[in-house]
Amino acid sequence: MNRKEFLADCGKKGLAGVALSLFPWLESCSEKAQQEVKGEKARIGMIGTGSRGLYHIKNLLRMPNVEMVALCDDYRPHLENAAQYYPNAKLYDDYRKLLEDKSVDGVIVTTPLYLHGRITMDALRAGKRVFCEKSMAFTLDEALDVYNCRKEMNGVLLIGQQRLFDPKYARAMQMIHEGKIGKVVGVRNYWYRNNDWRREVPSPELERRINWRLYSEYSRGLMTELACHHLQNGSWAMGMLPEKVMGSGSLLHWNKDGRDVYDAVSAIFTYPNGVNMTFESIISNKHFGMGEQILGTEGTIDLVTCMRYTDEPAPKGSGMHQLVAQIENGVMSNSVFAGTSWAAETSSLAPGIPIMDNVTISTGESTVGAEADGSIEIMEAFVHAVITGKQPEKVLEESYYATQFALLADKAMHENAILTLDEKYRVPYEPMK
Amino acid sequence: MKDTIITAGAKRRELWILLACFVVANMVNWYAIIRFAAPWYEIFTQIGYVVVTTLVFYLLILILRLAQKLIVYLKQK
Numbered sequence: 001m002n003r004k005e006f007l008a009d010c011g012k013k014g015l016a017g018v019a020l021s022l023f024p025w026l027e028s029c030s031e032k033a034q035q036e037v038k039g040e041k042a043r044i045g046m047i048g049t050g051s052r053g054l055y056h057i058k059n060l061l062r063m064p065n066v067e068m069v070a071l072c073d074d075y076r077p078h079l080e081n082a083a084q085y086y087p088n089a090k091l092y093d094d095y096r097k098l099l100e101d102k103s104v105d106g107v108i109v110t111t112p113l114y115l116h117g118r119i120t121m122d123a124l125r126a127g128k129r130v131f132c133e134k135s136m137a138f139t140l141d142e143a144l145d146v147y148n149c150r151k152e153m154n155g156v157l158l159i160g161q162q163r164l165f166d167p168k169y170a171r172a173m174q175m176i177h178e179g180k181i182g183k184v185v186g187v188r189n190y191w192y193r194n195n196d197w198r199r200e201v202p203s204p205e206l207e208r209r210i211n212w213r214l215y216s217e218y219s220r221g222l223m224t225e226l227a228c229h230h231l232q233n234g235s236w237a238m239g240m241l242p243e244k245v246m247g248s249g250s251l252l253h254w255n256k257d258g259r260d261v262y263d264a265v266s267a268i269f270t271y272p273n274g275v276n277m278t279f280e281s282i283i284s285n286k287h288f289g290m291g292e293q294i295l296g297t298e299g300t301i302d303l304v305t306c307m308r309y310t311d312e313p314a315p316k317g318s319g320m321h322q323l324v325a326q327i328e329n330g331v332m333s334n335s336v337f338a339g340t341s342w343a344a345e346t347s348s349l350a351p352g353i354p355i356m357d358n359v360t361i362s363t364g365e366s367t368v369g370a371e372a373d374g375s376i377e378i379m380e381a382f383v384h385a386v387i388t389g390k391q392p393e394k395v396l397e398e399s400y401y402a403t404q405f406a407l408l409a410d411k412a413m414h415e416n417a418i419l420t421l422d423e424k425y426r427v428p429y430e431p432m433k
Numbered sequence: 434m435k436d437t438i439i440t441a442g443a444k445r446r447e448l449w450i451l452l453a454c455f456v457v458a459n460m461v462n463w464y465a466i467i468r469f470a471a472p473w474y475e476i477f478t479q480i481g482y483v484v485v486t487t488l489v490f491y492l493l494i495l496i497l498r499l500a501q502k503l504i505v506y507l508k509q510k
């Protein structure tokens with residue numbers, strides 16, 4: 001089921017109102033909203049035409065109400081590469097010039113992380129509507145500044161947390177909020193790869209420019225590049241924000257090339273009700289791939305594979321059977337070796353139930369972007385917002401906190417401490433349930 | 434081979450013992466239903482188990498009675 005089918009299906013079941021009231025930010029992807037902007041054009045400029053920029057360009061090319069009017073990159077080969085797709089777009093090597101361009105209504109920021117905050121705020125102040133890739137900012141303070149700047153300018157800002165716009169995630173969250181897996185008792189995230197996370201460098205002086213992800217001067221590594229997607233799932237499922245964060249990171253395997261961000265991290269986020277959310281990433285073993293699992297008392301939802309597993313206990317048999325079994329156990333058990341806690345529990349082989357049909361599953365291996373992962377939908381929502389000037393509800397706060405907790409976990413790892421998010425960073429948060 | 438005469442009293446006694454075993458087996462079933470929060474219709478659906486349990490109880494009692502008789506017999510000798 002794709003997005004349109006999902007929304008249509010909700011309609012068929014008389015759930016349209018429910019689904020959209022649960023996920024109001026999806027409204028901009030609805031048929032009605034798309035009709036609203038039919039025939040109108042969103043005049044867009046892109047800053048940072050690297051690999052993610054090109055990925056978005058390929059999606060934007062399929063959207064009839066997008067006009068790419070300007071492209072900007074201070075690395076010529078990337079700019080020229082992007083210009084092939086939009087030969088009529090104006091080309092800039094200084095983003096400030098693009099922001100001065102009156103023909104640009106909306107800006108897509110796909111630069112390295114350390115520039116996100118600065119460019120986003122400059123763009124908002126220039127009156128542009130902004131889509132900025134995750135994570136929202138480079139530091140806790142900067143994220144707050146970006147949030148406040150959007151509010152002050154009453155502008156439009158979307159952050160590239162595309163899972164929020166992925167129909168399979170929305171459907172899964174709806175099931176979780178309806179109690180289909182019972183009480184949520186754990187959130188387990190992991191992202192494993194087995195590669196050095198490097199990009200090829202044409203000449204040595206470009207190392208830091210091309211491989212900015214590997215240097216703490218430009219990026220916070222695995223937490224801001226990968227974890228922020230997963231952390232946002234946790235609060236979406238839990239309907240609350242973590243209370244404290246602890247973690248450990250190390251430069252374990254890829255430690256001979258001069259990089260200074262961790263290549264192995266493990267973090268625990270504890271919610272006020274005691275539930276723990278974990279995130280682990282290792283980039284020198286990929287056996288388990290990527291996982292985003294919500295664990296409930298009556299079942300488990302794997303968001304990545306889009307499957308639901310029930311924890312229904314095996315049929316117990318009649319009272320008499322159980323009594324006989326208990327007597328047998330009593331006779332057979334050996335008091336020295338105690339009871340069942342000694343029995344090794346292997347993972348359940350119960351077959352899951354698909355949450356939706358015909359879904360495309362991402363392995364998490366691509367560093368550019370997966371297929372059918374909500375990226376098209378989030379772009380459609382942005383295009384809609386550029387034309388209408390309406391800020392989609394709730395998603396900014398969700399992205400804001402995903403960034404803050406990714407940054408806080410990174411800080412906890414560096415300081416070897418258990419941290420809570422300072423009150424000054426708290427912004428109004430309405431749970432998405 | 435000698436003819437064996439089972440008196441009406443002996444038959445009645447055996448039937449009473451069997452009935453008592455049946456009642457006890459039913460009580461075990463009720464206990465199991467309550468103990469394991471099983472549905473009450475198991476009073477009927479588990480009747481097979483109850484009958485088997487009845488026979489087991491009866492057999493156990495029979496063995497005890499025979500053992501008792503044997504001891505008395507040996508003592509009298």
Ligand SMILES: NC(=O)c1ccc[n+]([C@@H]2O[C@H](COP(=O)([O-])OP(=O)(O)OC[C@H]3O[C@@H](n4cnc5c(N)ncnc54)[C@H](O)[C@@H]3O)[C@@H](O)[C@H]2O)c1
Pocket residue numbers: 047048049050051052053072073074075078093094095110111112113115133134135160161162209210224225367368369370
């Ligand atoms: N949402 C997702 O799933 C997802 C996936 C991949 C990447 N991303 C994000 O997208 C962003 C870009 O990642 P990428 O893989 O495309 O990196 P990249 O290095 O391929 O591209 C970044 C581009 O920005 C350009 N740039 C750097 N400084 C600039 C400046 N001052 N002015 C203009 N251009 C400048 C670089 O020359 C480069 O072309 C990152 O923040 C990354 O986290 C998000």
